[in-house]
Amino acid sequence: MNNPASRYGSKILRGSVFAAALWLFAAAHGAAGEVTPGNQSSLRGLTPLDQSPPAADFKHDVPDREPYTSNYVYQPPLIPHTIRHYELSLNANTCLSCHSFKNAREAGATKISVTHYETREGAVLSDVSPRRYFCLQCHVVQTDARELIANDFEKTDSLQ
Numbered sequence: 552m553n554n555p556a557s558r559y560g561s562k563i564l565r566g567s568v569f570a571a572a573l574w575l576f577a578a579a580h581g582a583a584g585e586v587t588p589g590n591q592s593s594l595r596g597l598t599p600l601d602q603s604p605p606a607a608d609f610k611h612d613v614p615d616r617e618p619y620t621s622n623y624v625y626q627p628p629l630i631p632h633t634i635r636h637y638e639l640s641l642n643a644n645t646c647l648s649c650h651s652f653k654n655a656r657e658a659g660a661t662k663i664s665v666t667h668y669e670t671r672e673g674a675v676l677s678d679v680s681p682r683r684y685f686c687l688q689c690h691v692v693q694t695d696a697r698e699l700i701a702n703d704f705e706k707t708d709s710l711q
Contacts, residue, residue: 594699615632618631619693629692630691631693634692639685647679650662651663667679
């Protein structure tokens with residue numbers, strides 16, 4: 552009975568039995584991928600998913616000053632001033648009262664990019680494109696907040 556095929560089959564069977572035993576051991580001891588309270592890290596802290604955590608304190612906006620420099624190509628510029636009490640809804644966009652092409656020079660504000668007047672297909676509109684109307688989906692107020700997750704991000708070489 553020195554058949555190489557039967558020796559190979561025997562090794563596969565032993566490996567399968569070992570793997571099944573290892574899985575059963577891990578499952579019995581809670582290490583088979585089960586998520587239990589305390590073994591997951593979350594920005595929510597220890598608040599269960601079916602509850603809302605307490606609201607965080609307001610971040611302190613950086614006082615009006617020069618905008619931070621970009622960290623990567625095509626980064627939406629940060630907002631260098633507070634926007635508390637600005638209205639940004641279907642009915643009004645306070646940002647456009649200063650940053651539209653029509654008002655920017657008089658307000659001394661940066662004009663919004665011409666790309667904000669284009670449709671997805673590249674057609675130029677006479678007013679801000681609906682897909683670019685809600686500024687805060689891309690732009691955020693610059694603030695001196697701490698990092699939520701440690702990282703070692705570095706600027707793109709071309710921007711340094």
